[in-house]
Amino acid sequence: MSKAKTLIPEIFGGLLAEICLYTPLAKERPLRWTLIANPTAGGFTIGSRWKKHLRQLQECVLRAQKNPLHVDAFPSETGLKEGDENGLIPTRHGGHARSITEALIDEAGSYSDIYAKRPFNLIITAGGDGTSLDVLTALYHMPTGLRSHFAVLRLPMGTGNDGADAWELEDALSLLIDPAKPGYQRALRLTTSTPGKGPFLAFNILSVGLDAFVTHMTNKTKGKMPGDTYKLWVDVASLLYDRLYKVGSMDVSAFDERGREVRSFSEKVLLLAVGESGHRTYGSHKKILPDDRNVCLVKQMPMLRKVALKGLFTTGEHILKPESVVFNAHRVEFRGEEPLLAQMDGETVLLQKRDFPAAIELTELVIPVLKKV
Template identity: 65%
Template sequence: MNLEEFAKPMAAICSHSLVAPGRPLHWTIIANPTAGGFTIKSRWKQHSAALKLYMEKAEANPLREDAGPSKTALEADQSRGSLGRLGLTLTQGPGTAGKIVKALLEEASSTRSGGNAPFHLLITAGGDGTSLEALTVLYTAPAALRSNFAVLRLPMGTGNDGADARELDGVLDRLIHPSTVEYARALRLTTASGKGPFMAFNILSVGLDAFVTHMTNKMKGKLPGDSYKLWVDIASLLYDRLYKVGHMDVRAFDEAGRQVEDFGEKVLLLAVGASGHRTYGSNKRILPDERNVCVVQQMSLFRKVALKGLFTTGGHIHKPESKPFNAHRVEFRGENPILAQMDGEAVLLKPEDFPAAIELTELAIPVLKLGERD
């Protein structure tokens, strides 16, 4: 596809957006051109149709004379400037999205302050990795600076568990209708050794699913089709041979610091979400209800094979091997090395890293939400 086919309708939609009325609006779109939403023809066809429809819908709103691409987008364009003038910046590999957000924060900090300061719309158009990089840098910015931003995550990746909606129209609605900015929590993994901290904005987990994430990333581009699903099947057979599932002590606390759980058992999987109702692995419903933590204990190979399909529907939480609950902070200590994953990026935790903790942060990420509609 020609990237201008994506950038032109997005620029038109932003130019007629109702975001931050009364303030100059600057948008920056960070896109990964290798993401599945661009490269898989059937998906791009759906996205292209949605973009055309919403460009037409947006024209019903007044054209904003004070709206335009950010200076960062203009300067980041490595081509002849055509994409930068539309507000589109492209990732070149790991680290690019973070560098773009750093430049954008510097731009925002150098402009005037006050009620009429430019409002920055930060749009990610890639997979969970692009979103993770961008939001990790944004999280480090001072609160006063973040108050001049709103994040919008388009479902242009393969899994899209971290996107603001699974379909593109569910996200674009927030640009052409009245919207509000709400602050969301992130997740932070800290270790006794000082390794990290590691951030996540959807789900942070340790155990079997982190192994699946690790192998999916390792084999990305080498296996056809949905390699995550393939590795779920393989992991059921291989995981116990590669990573010994040992005893783990787990303690959990609420926001006031009161202990809500304290147990020790062989843990196959520990998943903590920024909230409940979270998915990963392309819509696997690991946290299907309002509870933001799920611990799954070790089980036999036969039982793993029998239950693995339930993670798609969320039915696993009703089985005796699962322990779902709510917590603000979860501390854990294991006997053996174990993988952790943060929104699709994996890291190996070793015995010296324990005890480790996964905790919710303060309300920090400004997310664009659909406002009240008549």
């Protein structure tokens, strides 16, 4: 690796720390930030993307410096101990981002000075959907009493970035530069009928069927094949999925937050996707949930019809076709006769017949995030 590339995380951390020094967030109390970065993410390693991100970072620093200095904003103790002087901790392996976040939660829980204001903890993730999933999973399990002392900001520094707070880095950083307030969002939880199998968590989209197969194969071949592996498997899945996984009949029942049934189906289902909200994407901005509704069910169709329609998922126009059923639900229960892959923000699990009935449901508001004022 060239010397210039090894300096990229250092440059990134220094500029981001400068923005944190001038954020209006939690200005009435101490602010402690931690930068969790995956140095192998595409936003750092792909030259054209890094140049764009560097330019946006420099512009955002100039914007931030127009704000008053946050007089009590510093990197967290964990950030300084495990990272560098800017509080940037590079992830070294899968699951590392989760262990870093758990250490931050322990640090916050150990604070006992009753005569001083408890610090507000800002976690900034700079990676892809895997880094975000790790951090949010730890935050999901944090003690309830600490939630109001945390917020996470997810920067789009990966390849897909469907779980980031914005598609563009400058838009995500606006949540630090412009007035923002802590808020909460829900998670998605997959439960099965097999003791000990699950629950599984997602924070963007949790789905079963064809798209989970695409995710599974992408994960298996990523780095081993040239080009856009996800796009390749989208094309291949149109031809191969039915040969590898039998698309059998599925019983689906959907319920609102009060437990009232809103939809019921018994269909051959090609895919079922449930989002934390509407207006959600996956697979690098494929608009599976393009409007306010958070559930999309796509019925089985002939192979040539799949080939003809697959491009519509990029624009969201698939919901206009008769094979698609789109609606709002808080909980979706499903039962099938055949093995079925599920994916949770890019991680997959195989569901067997014994795992049914299974359910995808929205949790309570548990993830501390930043929202525009």
